Amino acid sequence: xxxxxxxxxxxxxxLMSQFYNFSxxxxxxTFSVIFIDDPVNQIFTKxxxxxxxxxxxxxxxxELFSQTDSTYKEGWNPSGVLSLNISQVAFxxxxxxxxxxxxxxxxxxxxxxxxxKKVLWKNNLxxxxxxxxxxxxxxxxxxxxxxxxxIFSYDIGWVVDPYGAIxxxxxxxxxxxxxxxPAVQTSAFLDPGYLVESFGFTYERTKNFxxxxxxxxxxxxxxxxxxxTDDPLTSGTVETFKFETGIESVTNVNWNFxxxxxxxxxxxxxxxxxxxxxxxxxxxxxxxxxxxxxxNASLSFKLVYDxxxxxxxxxxxxxxxxxxxxxx
Numbered sequence: 381x382x383x384x385x386x387x388x389x390x391x392x393x394x395l396m397s398q399f400y401n402f403s404x405x406x407x408x409x410t411f412s413v414i415f416i417d418d419p420v421n422q423i424f425t426k427x428x429x430x431x432x433x434x435x436x437x438x439x440x441x442x443e444l445f446s447q448t449d450s451t452y453k454e455g456w457n458p459s460g461v462l463s464l465n466i467s468q469v470a471f472x473x474x475x476x477x478x479x480x481x482x483x484x485x486x487x488x489x490x491x492x493x494x495x496x497k498k499v500l501w502k503n504n505l506x507x508x509x510x511x512x513x514x515x516x517x518x519x520x521x522x523x524x525x526x527x528x529x530x531i532f533s534y535d536i537g538w539v540v541d542p543y544g545a546i547x548x549x550x551x552x553x554x555x556x557x558x559x560x561x562p563a564v565q566t567s568a569f570l571d572p573g574y575l576v577e578s579f580g581f582t583y584e585r586t587k588n589f590x591x592x593x594x595x596x597x598x599x600x601x602x603x604x605x606x607x608x609t610d611d612p613l614t615s616g617t618v619e620t621f622k623f624e625t626g627i628e629s630v631t632n633v634n635w636n637f638x639x640x641x642x643x644x645x646x647x648x649x650x651x652x653x654x655x656x657x658x659x660x661x662x663x664x665x666x667x668x669x670x671x672x673x674x675x676n677a678s679l680s681f682k683l684v685y686d687x688x689x690x691x692x693x694x695x696x697x698x699x700x701x702x703x704x705x706x707x708x
Contacts (some may be wrong), residue, residue, distance in 0.1 A: 457488075466484060503528075531544075542579070543594070579595060597625055678699075
């Protein structure tokens with residue numbers, strides 16, 4: 381069964397490399413090997429996931445590379461978007477039942493890329509905050525993230541370019557597990573915090589598609605919530621800092637497939653060298669429909685698998701309408 385699955389992966393890689401290019405085949409292979417060591421009874425389900433991912437890449441690729449204004453101009457290329465999404469339900473003397481509720485989500489995304497001959501320096505700061513209130517219950521956090529990324533690459537004339545990157549993320553507000561009564565706090569600002577330094581090679585010939593693969597150093601630090609850093613094998617000692625060296629792969633897709641519709645996706649993978657059969661996965665997808673210059677509707681889906689956070693695959697989906705303002 382395992383050999384059949386490995387053969388399937390190789391066929392997919394061959395098709396990707398033949399129809400497009402080796403680099404995208406390599407990206408797909410990196411995504412695929414996560415699943416090779418899984419139990420046999422999970423293989424076919426994950427084969428379906430990989431097949432879907434393959435079809436998406438095949439379908440998007442030609443459009444991604446044919447779009448106009450897809451390369452960086454010399455000098456600074458800034459962009460900044462402020463979004464406020466709203467959901468609200470209200471009842472009064474409603475005989476069929478129901479509770480008043482509302483949800484607010486603020487997404488602030490700032491990017492700045494500097495291009496100078498063979499040098500490309502990209503920066504991204506994203507702040508997401510969301511609150512939900514149902515009936516007489518207290519406010520609950522639905523989105524809570526601070527993310528920063530800085531990538532420096534140099535064009536050496538190859539298909540791929542060497543790069544160095546720094547990534548940092550944490551929560552801004554206290555996070556809670558609302559499945560427990562009362563709610564149990566699980567995180568706070570910089571508790572945990574994640575810092576990743578990496579270097580390797582990146583493929584980027586357009587703003588719409590880029591991928592990188594390299595060696596990474598992942599540092600996790602905590603204060604109170606040491607479940608993210610503590611090593612269960614060291615009895616009598618509680619670690620508040622965790623250092624891992626491993627492999628990192630990050631792929632970004634941004635596709636405007638209609639005048640008022642766009643799709644963005646970010647797939648981040650990390651595996652420590654001492655546990656190459658275990659991968660941290662974060663796959664963030666957003667489909668946005670532009671209603672007018674200030675109002676958008678969005679559908680987002682995020683998948684997270686990190687054994688330091690949970691042994692289960694975490695999923696989050698949201699459908700929202702809100703106000704959007706482009707700063708530059």
